[in-house]
Amino acid sequence: MGNDVTRRSFIKGMAVGTVAGYFASAGLSSTVFKDKMLVVNEPPKVDIGMVKSLKVKVISETSWFSNKVLLDDLKKAGGLLVNQYEIPWTSEGVKEGFQGNNAGGFSTLIDVELMDGSKKKILLDTGWNPVWMEKRYREEGIDKMLANNEIDCFVSSHEHFDHYWGIEALTKYNTKLPIYVPKGFYQDGFDLLHGKAFPKAKVKNDYPHIGKLTVLDSSKPNMIYPGVALLTFDVPIITRVFGEQAFVFNVKDKGIVLVTGCCHMGIITYMEYVKHHIAGGDKIYGVQGGLHISPFEDWDPQYDDLVLALHRYGIEKLGPNHCTGYVTAEKMLAAGLPLIKGTAKNGSKRDIYLGNGDELKFA
């Protein structure tokens, strides 16, 4: 049929097609049309109740001591997608390490006073290297609290090596502590909890947990105590980890406070979820914990998007550390965000944000 088409008819056809196509695409993506198709039914907000006061103590935010050693381990193993239990992590001969071991760990103690005056202690994460974690636990009195049943529950933010593999430092003192993990834990994670060793990754647990274990999913906010909820996010994470959970507290006279382990879901996504699903979520008073922005002091322009967008949320107390990264902290300070400084003691390298042994009160 091609030979019958004249230049005039071809140009006419092209013009009609182009114009029609343009309006079709512009129509599809126009705000008016989009708004009509993207009708968002705001779900009813969940009232999680209220707490009187909240105190967060950083037990250890130094997950590893040498970025270079950790990244070399990852590179040798095949990059960021390799199963963490299959990586032969360096545990000897690291100059900056603890007793030569590059592994440290992340762990936080949360002290919360409920409205009826009762107090609860929650341990968030157990770090990586049990020897380092035990040292930090002893220095902060966590070992005695565990042994004396003063800690009410243990919450694992996610299955990553630096947040969970130090479980032995906890079960050594208390094998019956109620545990909450997010949906997404692999069988390996449960096996470790119950005493299995993973020699290749140099991780073990000689004190199997025998207490109650609860797996929390992302279908709704999971209430722990009145005024205290856990939110689970179905996020894929490096080294084959899946799923992370983080805290929401509603602090009397202050507002919502978010406490995270590593925040792989992203702090903006986390805050947006709270804003749309939790009563009082419009006012986020404080944020504490790892924000997973530049954990290896690496960078991506997307992280600048985040730093620039944080202003819009009106956070009054910002206490990040750990995987937030020093570069991010410097950028946050330059952007005028209310970053809370630390004391750079107990192994934390800089005082630019909260370090090991530092405490932050939200009431």
Add this chain to the structure above:
Amino acid sequence: MKNEHLDILWLETRNITNLLKQPYRGIVGLLLSFSVFLGLWWIFMDPRGILRWYTPQYGYMYIRWLLIVAIWQAYIFDFWPFSPKWMETTHPAQKGLILTGLNFALTGIVIWGFFYAFMGKLSMPYLSWPELQKLGMTDFFAREYSSLAVLMFAAIASWLSPIWPAAFENYPWHGLQQPAKGFTVFAFTFLLTTYAFLVFMHPHYDVLFYPWQIYTAAFPWWYEFAHTLSGNFNVGWIMCGTAAVWMVETIWEKYPFCLIKTQPLRGIAGFFWILFVALLLFVTFVFMQDLVWGDSIEGAKRIMAPDWRYLHTGELAVMMLAVALVLYFYFDNWPRKFSTEVNLLVRTVIVIVSTFVVHYGYYAVSPGLLGTQAGYSHPQQFPMAPVILFIIVMLYHNWFMDGWPGKRITKKQ
């Protein structure tokens, strides 16, 4: 300038004889390509496999460049220095091995020679793994950052390199002989690619390093309307452009601009048509993601991040391209029996529907099959990598091996 076709590629002049009937020919060819793809993925990329280069950027970079080099070999150099006679008489398996070996070797030379030892060393260090290392960056990120830059160059080349032979039929150099024609078109399209890289990607590196390199690169000019500083905005629409070039070339048979009888008008119309299709795919894919996952949020990560949504438009476009090439290479561009318009429409519908099936299937099986992480928006994995590798294997099979054993080249009378 009255010629219907100014320049005809060797690929278009091949006499191909079918050795198997359909659908067996298509199924056998597809299974063969997919098996080779799985083997290559396991050897070079799989995080559980042998070399584990999918770290992810390092392996992804090689995949990107294998594609560009294959396009250079077949479309720009028309298989020079191999003679048409050699191409016609050599056994497909032997020919495939030699041309694929050359493809691998040239890819290595481009990356290690042109980028690492030349461009990265003497112009922009971020184009070289060893140079970034020398500047004090950790080995892992020196490799990942430089790989990202080098593969972004390839992303643009995958759009611009084939445009000249496909749309402009190498005008105004169509009269030259190889290798003069190949080197001229190569130099010209590479120059265009370099300009495009400087405009669309270099600003990404202004903000990638700390502090911002404001005297070296422009601030990402797309930030105000794209709501991200990431160059993924440009990667998204440019990959839609790559898909558009090849869909125009294959399932759409260059229609309708093939009806224009003169160059460069045909090429200009083709170029803008490809650009238009690219932008249409881009806005449509962005909109579809908004419908499924809700509006993206500035500053958010992963599935809610604007930059990931843009990147995912490119991923969707590449899946669409893979489906189009399967239809073209293995199922004889079915249907062919209706009018051109109806044929094109039916193929387009098949490709659109199949794209969504492939999208669903990819995320359902890739963790087990390819060793990738479950979930849509893992920040360190790119479905484009395996899908492009599969496309490359299809190109090896159909360009370098004439579709053997389902087909075989025969001598021209």
